[in-house]
Amino acid sequence: MTPPPGRRRRTAADGNTPAHNFPRRGTVRRAQAITTYGVGSLIAVDHESFIVSGLDEADRSWSKGESKVVHERRLARLLDVDHFRLPPASEDTSKDGLRVRRFPLMHSCPECNELQPHRDFSPPAGRSVCGTCEVDLVPSRFVVACEAGHLDEFPYWQWVHRSRDRDAARIGRCGGKLRMRTTGRTSSLRSIVVSCTCGQVHEVSMEGSFRRNALKDLRLTCRGARPWLGLSATDPAGCGLPLRALQRGSSSVWQPVLKSALSIPPWSNGRADPLAEHWDALRQFDNPDHIAIYLKGAFKGECPLPLDEVMALLDAEREEDPDGEAAPGFDHRYRALRNKEYERLRSGNDESEHSRDEQFVCETPLGDPRMLQPLGITGPMLVKKLREVRALKSFTRLVDAESTTDVKEMSLSQKPLRWLPAMEVQGEGVFLRLDEHRLDAWEKTTAVTARGEHMRSAHQRVLEQRADDPSRAVPSPATPRMVLLHTLAHVLINEWSLEAGYPSASLRERLYAADDMAGVLVYTATSDSAGSLGGLVAQGEPKLLDRTVRSAIRRAEWCSSDPLCMEAEAAGSAGTNLAACHACVMLPETSCEHNNILLDRALLVGTPEDPALGFFGAVLAS
Template structure:
């Protein structure tokens, strides 16, 4: 990662821009640049703190060799872009990396207790030390944010003078200098004391600064600052309430990630040269007109034959929504999942595959009827898959999935025709539940009663997070979703114990609605653990039968029982029932629903209602 230069670059010979020579501050993996340290997030490097810059200058600063383009047409169409780019590498051998800016700017010196802007300490170039004391400066532990995604400095001056000057945030300063010290008596906020040398205000602690209305009581609202874009004082302020957060809090930055599997006919890479021409091609129906356009666009021979272009256009139009009304984003995302489910269910055993094919899904050789007593059907061996995960936007304070008008903050000030993304190549196992048995089970009154309690609790959480409870998205909790979700978790835990996979190296992908009842467990990392064939071997019917039976028996007992299995409220707001970290919860990177909507009793049966267990007969 490299911070931007403090001054405007001078031009080199013949008016060209000289080579970059920016200082380096730490390193992050490419995957982290999407999931953990994306645009707008805070990065702690040693004793310094930075914020990852926006993408407005990325076309110039991201090296094409280290940040190549990747293509996934179905996901690009969903997100309204032409292509994606891998984030640049940031190791010692890379030419460039992610650009960052120093944030927060307020720092304190542990020696002289001064609290002021970083530049006011007069640090030597390239160092973050007090110019007087020669000790490392400490970035402010506190920042403020609003639900629209803006981020700013904590208003220390207003906090200190709140009892003396109750004027607006722009009141005339007293002329004093702020100081911060720690009493050391406790580790609470009460021990952090702020004072001003003007003597007009008493020392105050940081206690109470995290109250929801703490800054509102001072007359402070969000000014719309976006330090990752370098805009410190926009013309129109935001005006939303501000919340105090710790710099390292997960609420400071939450990514909005969308992903798609590469499935035929898009999975062989032959359509990549057409990435920027699909909008124009969709305007034509006549193959002759399409051929004329392609000759003009590629100045001669098109790298993709005309018949393949027509087949790709037909495949894309199959995913077009019915009716004239524009579909919502969620509706289009569900359509994308539906097409994946169809392809996983049918496979491509008989297709003539090239070496470039990125999706290989085959029927296992063993007898699949051995799974019938379990209520499991249709296992498929996904011997080769490619998933593209794109960073669409980010949020602060609120979960992007909690409301239809989520306050998603864009990654750049001006719209771009691409988004940062990463690709995962690996393998997986797909299976479905028997629709007849599932239909009978999910109508059981004990099952619907348990899931309704979870759904109601989840809906309350969504309503509380939404700006307007009337516009909150409905909870997706249904009996089949909770069952598939919990089954995927116990399978991942079982394979992590029996097949040698770390739980964090596996990931679930759920397909659950009125017409789908399947799950895909696949390798979620791009290292060698994702391509050795070990997971596919577990998908053979005989092995899968043993795995499911062992996983269900293991789920019968939890070290927290009987509290876990008899729990009436679990997780945040009661969004889980019989589920805890000792039994079915997984690392957050492996779960699509952030470890909520889980209930082990739907697998094994509740103590007072054995009928709730879909696999109860396995234990009998």
Template sequence: MTPPPARRRRTGANGTAPAHNLPRRGTVRRAQAITTYGVGSLIAVDHESFIVSGLDEAEQGWSLDESPRIHERRLARLLGVDCFRLPPASDDKSKDGLRVRRFPWTHSCPECNDLQGHRDFTPPAGRSVCGTCEVDLVPSRFVVACEAGHLGEFPYRQWVHRSKERGVTTTAQCGGKLKLRTSGRTSSLRSILVSCTCGQAAEVSMEGSFRRNALKDLGLTCRGSRPWLGTSAPAEECGRPLRTLQRGSSSVWQPVLKSALSIPPWSDGRADPLAEHWDTLRELDNRAAIEGALKIIFKGGSPIPLDEVMALLDAEREEDPDDNTAPTFDHRYRALRNKEYERLRSGNDESEHSRDEQFVCETPSGDQRVLEPLGITGPMLVKKLREVRALKAFTRLTDAESTTDSKEMPLSERPLRWLPAMEVRGEGVFLRLDEDRLAIWEKAPAVAARAEWMRTAHQRVLEQRADDPSRAAPSPATPRMVLLHTLAHVLVNEWSLESGYPAAALRERLYAADDMAGVLVYTATSDSAGSLGGLVAQGEPELLDRTVRSAVLRAEWCSSDPLCMETGMSGAGGTNLAACHACVMLPETSCEHNNILLDRALLVGTPEDPSVGFFRQVLTA
């Protein structure tokens, strides 16, 4: 018999190893890879479930053609990276895409009712079907997670073999197979029944598995599993309590997003070639040394004149602390917002800059005195803006806005010098409140009492979610912040009727501090629809006056009144007062604070005390 020919190893172009020919499952938009289906999140594709893989392999897997670099120096410095990367597209025409891993691994067969690992069903290659019944397998509906961000399989075997008398499990002597079936009597957890063929335990339902201490009573704690990093990733020491979650729950994954507007002198893109060299240049203390460094970095000559480099370094040092101490993350974030506020107030003229300028903010041509009775001043037309939103980390079980760094799960096992991000180019309207009138209004006892009520409730929530309540972040709730936040919401609702944009395509950016009282409402879409001109036209004083008056009048009444206005607390943790989905709440994509710290009464007053409302004169005019 003639022996078969020797097998030849396939090679790619120029004799290199071939690229991975991974099966393509489903599609997501690039923006969703930041906000919805980022690293560590669960994604359902047809009847299968996957978890988005970490970024450790993305450095080689993401090609620069489909995942270009994004530069925003101020945000990069805040997050401690050199640059950002746009996630690759995942449509049929793309060469790459987001890498995913199967999770949860536990599946059930609706025909034979077996409950076991996916591989134990011996499915054909590339398919998720039972090897015996040839029907589609069903991923486990339940997973477990801890507040540190770890994620694991639900412990069905321990749940079935728990001892009601002793509160312990008896899985050590079990060699049977698990079964899962649905009685069909109700749609509750009581109808989901799990059993074991070993005969040592009776069939039990999933009722009670979502109790806070359900898994703690079984003696189970978090083992630190990180399935998005693969099976080779070592588990971390954790030991925190585990919570049962439904696979599609929003608590399973919440992104930690940070954003910044591109403002001068960083907004024309000329500084991008220096993205990886700023840390080196900052260590040099004189002009000659910087000039020498530029000659070494760019052997063919620096693409940026030395004077511009010096100006950029000066602008960066303006955001450093005055006392030469090491800047904290909170300090840098406040400095980032302060500079944006200053630039939005001062503006710039489009005619003074090149066509590459990404920030154009102009004073409206109309008479601004018509806004004085409203207590609004300084409207600006932001005709061009660019925002970069970066995915810093993610959380589980806890709200990303109220968590501490210790509960943020990084996107990779080893530190990377970049983060995934997306660009938003669009337009907006910026306005400020009159400082003198605002200062008088803030001092009113009734106003301060309502704000203090919300601040206390929010602080209580922050302390409950913190590992150490004494180190919980302070609540930002002040009369000024709540007023600006609620005003932004009613303006978004009003402009969604006037500008041609849906409310979900508009976004707020608040500037609330002792020396700031401004609101920027801008387009939040990541395509060309974000710059149609319909929103920026609403910033002319005459139109803005009409819009604010209409928004305030609309906010005076809610279809849930009097319950909405008279409620003592509402929202998550009682962090709202007079606010509900029928009046001022917005889609989550539009709000910076997840629809908390809102109070319609601070705009229009209450029936008992109209003076609480900042815009009460509008209602009496």
């Protein structure tokens, strides 16, 4: 990562801009640039703190050799972009990388206790030390943010001079200097005290600064600061929302909005990539002759794809258009994308002649799948080749993007771009479905319905609490079917991590739970040595799968925290789980689509008082 220049760049003797020579400030993996340290997030490097810059200069600063273009038409259409780009590699030989800016600017010196902007300490070039004491400066532990996604410095001047009788416009003009010290009496915020040398105020502790209305009481509102786009960048539309104080390392400071898609035929062989920038125009035509004329002009000659193949791709895209809405919303279109994946995973592509470029190979196992019928499992498929593209769409602060229909997502750039940063994973997986008739009968039982409603109500309360307007909270996806599939995926991942030698963090779930879907895809979530070695696919053969499921169900029947775990009426985050804990079914966060919530072992195996509650209760009784 490299910070942008602090002043106007000079020009060489020939008038051209000289090559960049910014200092390196650390390294991050490509996956982290999407999931952890994406645009707008804060990152600590040694004793310094930075914010990852926006993408406005990325077209120039991201080397094409280290940040290749990635195509995935289905996801690109959903996110309204032409293509994606991998974040630049961070190697010793890298020419450039992610740009960062110093933030927060307020620093303190542990020796002289001064609290002021970084530049006022007069540090030597390239170092973050006090020019007087020559000790490392400490970035401000506190920042402020609003629910619209803006981020700003903590208002220390206003916090110290916080008498309501003072004129807010005059605060900060007292002529004094701020100081911060730690009393050492406790480890709480009470021990952090801030003072001003003007002598007009007493020392003020930081206790109470995290209260929801702490800054509102000071008549402070958000000014729309966007430091990842520039130190002076503010939202042109303004803001005015209430501010909340946060610790710099809090997870609420930055939450990514990620969307992903599997590459499925006919888009999975890469032949459609040259047409990436032309699909919106091609969709305007229905007549093949008109399409042929457009392609001839667009490519100034012969199109890379024959016309019949282009027509087939257009037909496949129109099949994925959501039905029933003139202008379908984003969530509706995303469900349509998942529905198409489910159909392709069910049907597979056994009879197609796979080319070397084919990135989706899904075949029926050689064994007899009927041996899985006693388990209520049907349609296992071996996904021998799989490609997933995960894109960073935007980010939020304070508010979970999944909790409200009116989420305020912050853009990754100041000007609209026709691409987004993304990563791709190539691996393998196993897909299986539950028997629809048996599942329907199980869902309608009174005990199952009541337990599912208990979880749905708890989750809905959490969503309403996280949403700025409870009336706009999204409906909870918790249903007995969804919780059953989710818990089944977790116990299978745990079992395969033991039996097949996969680290649980290298496996990932993808759930297909709806009225017309009941499937689970477990696949490799990393592209390292555990990504595509064939070991996971081998577990999908009916004989091995039967043994794995039975073993996983028996293992889930007992938890080292029982009876406490099984009898819990609320567990997990805000009571959104029932019989689930880290000793039985919870996974690393990277493996779970739902952050380890909406899990319940009882819907798998039943309870000691009611074994029939579990979908697989009969398996344990046999």
